[in-house]
Amino acid sequence: MATATATIDLNAIRQNWQKLRRLSSGDTAAVVKANAYGLGVKQVASALYNEGARIFFIATAEEGAELRSIVGKIPDIYIFSGHMTGDTDLIKNYSLIPLINSIEQLSRHCELSKEQKFGIQLDTGMNRLGMEPMEWETVKELTLSLNPVLIMSHLACADEPRHEMNAMQLQNFRRLTDKINVKKSLSATGGILLGPEYHFDLTRPGIGIYGCSPMQDCFSVLKIEIPVIQIREIGRGETVGYGNTWTAPSKRKIATISAGYADGLFRLLSTNTRLYFQDIGCPIVGRISMDLIGVDITSLDVEPEKLELINSQQTIDKIAGGAKTIGYEFLTSLGNRYHRNYKGLIE
């Protein structure tokens, strides 16, 4: 088989979530948007539900409808994008809880029955989602009379603990929600690590569950193994791959492996990225193709059938950094072509 394998460790995901739960002073939700950060919402959300998670966050009403069919009737499912035109039926039929971002969304939601739950998202400085302070002042009393189940905001710089923005957003959130007796939420993974004053009633970890920065001391959730199609010896001065961007400095042994940027292995991944045979790292050589990568395996004394991408020496964050991005984007870019194995799957 030339298909690469992605092994997703649901036990590691469970343990990471429990760790974030222990760190949180209130309740702990789980963010499973974007197909559970690319790892498979069906398996990940089921595992977290079995672990005790009863509150989930997703990006769109469509994602919410899918999630409802996975986790059943009990959990609360919040939608970050709120109540958009055309969402009403999904919100009603799948009992989703939109996080209202604007007066426009509030009006739309008010057309539904009063029993249809909703939350409020406030902007505390990120200028991305949520009502602006002035909007909020205008509709606060009306909104509270409709009994929102949650008031939340989102931190822009939580992965930089010393950034002054954190304290400023915390202060803004406190000011906007002062004396309001509704459940409050401000923090995702980064905010949980800032300390309990950022936690309020509910935390919403995402990336920490999946074992990436800014979470520390967490369990690795992913292993990627890529089959070797062919091994060849090349002489000094020969080139490898598109555009002849790499020239062999001496006689080398090159493995062509069966994965590429169509599998989320970014074309920008530098030659700092290595493929591993046991604990020996072998550098990528030449340009990454859509389905193929050249690897210099001269240092190996065996001809491997497959090579590994992620291990303790080369984490998801490190690979992502080599392509000038973050672990989040590496995860959501993995694509559909892998054989996906789930460790710890409860059938």
Next chain:
Amino acid sequence: MATATATIDLNAIRQNWQKLRRLSSGDTAAVVKANAYGLGVKQVASALYNEGARIFFIATAEEGAELRSIVGKIPDIYIFSGHMTGDTDLIKNYSLIPLINSIEQLSRHCELSKEQKFGIQLDTGMNRLGMEPMEWETVKELTLSLNPVLIMSHLACADEPRHEMNAMQLQNFRRLTDKINVKKSLSATGGILLGPEYHFDLTRPGIGIYGCSPMQDCFSVLKIEIPVIQIREIGRGETVGYGNTWTAPSKRKIATISAGYADGLFRLLSTNTRLYFQDIGCPIVGRISMDLIGVDITSLDVEPEKLELINSQQTIDKIAGGAKTIGYEFLTSLGNRYHRNYKGLIE
């Protein structure tokens, strides 16, 4: 709905393929690996089959098995990765034609019945896939006695017409296949544009079908429309998005749109990338999030319900260039979250 829409124009795909077919001096195949470059192998391969394509190329035997169920019994389906361990049943059951890359693969293939078709892939200098010249000399006679249906190689620098590598690979391919009476193939889209001496009996266009460079004067196959979740006014000095990377130089109107790097809109997309309302381009501001992007729509005198990403002013190639990559990677990174509409679908 907060879900973005990707409209894929199958008529444009058909016309691009016909154009490549007219440019080719021999037969013309279609490369539909990696889910037809991310656009949907089911719809794309069906459209090309209806247009007359009878030869397809894919990356792995698993992709071949899927393709067989789409295009039916008649077409030839070639596998670039050849005959890997574990592929035998798929090759046999789905009548796939592996492109044998090594003596090891040849031995594996010989264990099958003599009626099981195969092709040969030769390396002419790219050092990625295919037998090395010395290997080929060793097994040439034996191989030819087994009646391969195709001999092919692949150009490393075809998108740079003046690169000396092209003529060198052409010469190598001629030398290795001289006087051999088997169908020959050297060129994908770039090679087709190099001229007829590169065409031999069969060309294998991929990216040109999908309307990207190095193909010229082709039809655009993709439109992406992204819903606006919320519009806000911000004052001079306010920041937008994660890490406060963008600060408003004056009073601005910011739209938050519902797509992000989980939808293949690379985090590295620069502020040179614009979202369009009709023909007015509005720059991305701040960091691209997983599901959200900030756009400066100050120049618009309406509040749009959605914005467009691709048009005649901003092609796939241009967007990809803004993230230091190529159109190929933009296409294969689109992901699963879009509503996908197919124009020209034959049910």
